[in-house]
Amino acid sequence: xxxxxLTIISYAKLILLTIVPFVLAGQxxxxxxxxxxxxxxxxxxMLVGASVGFLVSYLTRSNELGMxxxxxxxxxxxxxxxxxxxxxxxxxxxxxxxxFFIGIGLSTLLPKIVIGVTLxxxxxxxxxxISIPVLSQIPVIGEIFFxxxxxxxxxxxxxxxxxxxxxxxxxxxxxxxxxENPQAADSLGVNVTRSRYWTAIVGGMLIxxxxxxxxxxxxxxxxxxxxxxxGWLAIALTFFGGWKPDTILYGALFFALIEVLAYRVxxxxxAIPYQFLLMLPYLATILVMVFSFRKARVPAFLGQNxxxxxxxx
Amino acid sequence: MKKSNAVFSIARAVLPYLLAVxxxxxxxxxxxxxxxxxVFKAYGTILFTxxxxxxxxxxxxxxxxxxxxxxxxxxxxxxAGKFNIGGEGQLLVGATAATVVGIVFANxxxxxxxxxxxxxxxxxGALWGLIPGWLLYRFGINEILTTVLLNFVSFNLVNYVxxxxxxxxxxGHPTTLAIGENGWLPMLVNNPPLHSGIxxxxxxxxxxxxxxxxxxxxxxxVATGANPRAAGVxxxxxxxxxxxxxxxxxxxxxxxxxxxxxxxxxxxxxxMQHNFLVLGLIIGLIAKGNNLAVPFVAFFIxxxxxxxxxxxxxxxxxxxxxxxxxxxxxxxxxxSDLVQKRVS
Numbered sequence: 001x002x003x004x005x006l007t008i009i010s011y012a013k014l015i016l017l018t019i020v021p022f023v024l025a026g027q028x029x030x031x032x033x034x035x036x037x038x039x040x041x042x043x044x045x046m047l048v049g050a051s052v053g054f055l056v057s058y059l060t061r062s063n064e065l066g067m068x069x070x071x072x073x074x075x076x077x078x079x080x081x082x083x084x085x086x087x088x089x090x091x092x093x094x095x096x097x098x099x100f101f102i103g104i105g106l107s108t109l110l111p112k113i114v115i116g117v118t119l120x121x122x123x124x125x126x127x128x129x130i131s132i133p134v135l136s137q138i139p140v141i142g143e144i145f146f147x148x149x150x151x152x153x154x155x156x157x158x159x160x161x162x163x164x165x166x167x168x169x170x171x172x173x174x175x176x177x178x179x180e181n182p183q184a185a186d187s188l189g190v191n192v193t194r195s196r197y198w199t200a201i202v203g204g205m206l207i208x209x210x211x212x213x214x215x216x217x218x219x220x221x222x223x224x225x226x227x228x229x230x231g232w233l234a235i236a237l238t239f240f241g242g243w244k245p246d247t248i249l250y251g252a253l254f255f256a257l258i259e260v261l262a263y264r265v266x267x268x269x270x271a272i273p274y275q276f277l278l279m280l281p282y283l284a285t286i287l288v289m290v291f292s293f294r295k296a297r298v299p300a301f302l303g304q305n306x307x308x309x310x311x312x313x
Numbered sequence: 314m315k316k317s318n319a320v321f322s323i324a325r326a327v328l329p330y331l332l333a334v335x336x337x338x339x340x341x342x343x344x345x346x347x348x349x350x351x352v353f354k355a356y357g358t359i360l361f362t363x364x365x366x367x368x369x370x371x372x373x374x375x376x377x378x379x380x381x382x383x384x385x386x387x388x389x390x391x392x393a394g395k396f397n398i399g400g401e402g403q404l405l406v407g408a409t410a411a412t413v414v415g416i417v418f419a420n421x422x423x424x425x426x427x428x429x430x431x432x433x434x435x436x437x438g439a440l441w442g443l444i445p446g447w448l449l450y451r452f453g454i455n456e457i458l459t460t461v462l463l464n465f466v467s468f469n470l471v472n473y474v475x476x477x478x479x480x481x482x483x484x485g486h487p488t489t490l491a492i493g494e495n496g497w498l499p500m501l502v503n504n505p506p507l508h509s510g511i512x513x514x515x516x517x518x519x520x521x522x523x524x525x526x527x528x529x530x531x532x533x534x535v536a537t538g539a540n541p542r543a544a545g546v547x548x549x550x551x552x553x554x555x556x557x558x559x560x561x562x563x564x565x566x567x568x569x570x571x572x573x574x575x576x577x578x579x580x581x582x583x584x585m586q587h588n589f590l591v592l593g594l595i596i597g598l599i600a601k602g603n604n605l606a607v608p609f610v611a612f613f614i615x616x617x618x619x620x621x622x623x624x625x626x627x628x629x630x631x632x633x634x635x636x637x638x639x640x641x642x643x644x645x646x647x648x649s650d651l652v653q654k655r656v657s
Contacts, residue, residue: 088648088651090651091647093396093457094598095644095647097598098640098643098647101591101595101636101639101640102637102640102641104588104636105633105640106633106637109634109636109637112631228465229462229465232458232461232462233462235458273473275469275472275473275476276469278469279469281465282462282463282465283466286448286454286458286459286463289448289458289459290448290454
């Protein structure tokens with residue numbers, strides 16, 4: 001195989017590796033949205049996930065425990081969001097922003113308390129590549145798809161699983177009904193409150209895990225504001241993924257492609273200053289919004305709070 | 314009788330805030346105590362650093378300038394029902410424009426250069442507010458995401474300017490050369506140093522309040538925010554109100570950047586925006602979007618911020634602790650709203 005093909009393969013592999021935070025945060029957002037809970041705290045929850053995941057991995061030397069802790073902390077944010085919006089019926093956007101602020105603060109506070117200021121950045125082991133037996137031996141495809149870290153496999157399987165759950169099972173259909181018309185779902189015996197709680201919590205866990213991916217795969221350490229807008233990009237992704245697990249997975253490929261372009265092309269050296277390349281993910285997202293947002297299909301009850309005792313018109 | 318009524322209504326409005334502040338301090342106090350620090354010493358430092366020395370008070374005023382403008386950049390569009398989360402980008406683009414003008418025209422006399430530097434900042438910020446405004450106007454694209462994403466674009470712009478053509482080779486951190494001394498804002502007080510930006514900030518607060526409460530356009534803005542459909546029926550061009558509010562907010566955000574350049578730093582420094590955006594949002598939300606309440610809340614938050622730095626220096630408690638207190642105050646203010654609604 002010549003040089004050219006090897007480069008192509010390595011880029012394809014890199015793009016697949018880069019989809020993970022977008023897929024996890026996107027699916028987490030989608031899941032909550034399917035019951036009407038519009039989470040806007042992604043950026044903050046991802047920061048907390050990155051911070052907690054890093055700290056626990058650092059202290060225990062175990063990435064698995066780190067990921068678990070990141071999911072737990074993300075789940076707590078989801079729980080808070082569910083409580084404030086479902087029980088107290090507060091404005092989802094405003095309380096989401098408040099949780100975002102708390103997330104920013106906690107994410108930098110925790111490392112300062114636990115580790116303190118060090119001269120060299122404290123490092124954690126990065127996620128190992130897992131080769132799938134037999135499949136990884138297939139030329140080209142094996143190299144791209146079957147020699148990745150565990151979370152790459154997980155995020156793809158998760159997307160398939162969520163699609164199956166939402167579109168091929170009875171309970172999944174009932175869940176979708178909650179996000180479209182909770183009144184109707186309620187009258188058919190679906191527990192609206194319970195579905196809002198679990199989707200917000202599991203959604204938060206996925207978003208937290210998305211944050212933990214950054215120190216565990218990209219940097220090996222936690223730095224302030226390391227999420228760099230990926231949480232906000234995940235919201236955009238969810239919108240033009242039409243709040244569907246399958247299209248969110250494809251959309252994540254697009255985001256990963258742009259990110260890989262932006263970060264890797266500067267290594268090749270171009271006439272364009274690299275800062276302008278780094279603007280690409282954000283500018284491309286705005287551009288895509290121009291073309292796709294009006295067509296996007298959104299759960300009808302998104303961002304609203306359900307009051308059982310209120311009269312239906 | 315009438316006077317006591319007014320006092321009563323003010324007390325009724327302020328009381329929930331006091332309770333929210335107390336609740337937030339109590340909640341964070343538990344955390345501080347668990348970390349093994351002296352809670353009362355910490356809170357004493359946070360609350361009184363601003364009032365113990367002239368320097369502390371001047372520091373507070375210097376913090377107040379960008380914070381009050383950032384908060385207004387959020388609440389002005391909020392009056393029309395739109396969320397501007399892009400104050401940070403507007404500050405940075407304004408600061409960049411101000412710096413470029415201040416360096417290129419360094420030889421102009423102060424009478425010309427100071428207004429030019431400030432104007433460049435306002436226009437730069439307004440341009441950064443115009444982009445999401447236009448996208449909203451032309452394509453109906455939600456402004457929340459576009460304003461946020463443009464912040465990240467501006468970070469890279471600042472990094473380019475600070476490491477590229479205008480770089481100060483002597484500085485270790487990405488920084489530009491200083492702007493011409495003729496572009497520096499005059500000092501109000503020399504020791505401790507307080508630049509005259511505070512006067513402009515107060516002027517902006519007054520003008521915003523006057524325009525929104527006493528003019529027709531201000532009323533149209535409020536009407537648009539209260540009920541865009543009804544406002545549209547009565548002949549208000551609501552889409553135009555949206556774009557105008559975002560451009561004006563951008564200008565105010567840009568001014569905060571220009572004042573940081575012309576008054577405080579005299580150059581563009583990467584990261585000079587600190588956490589002004591988020592604090593501005595917190596201020597605006599605690600003030601519940603009320604433009605008159607904004608300066609008071611902004612002053613209070615400035616006091617906390619100056620106290621936070623002092624606390625980190627003397628007691629080694631990380632400044633982020635206070636940031637969490639501020640976010641908790643917001644949460645408790647929102648909760649107190651809920652309680653009031655249930656009671657009434």
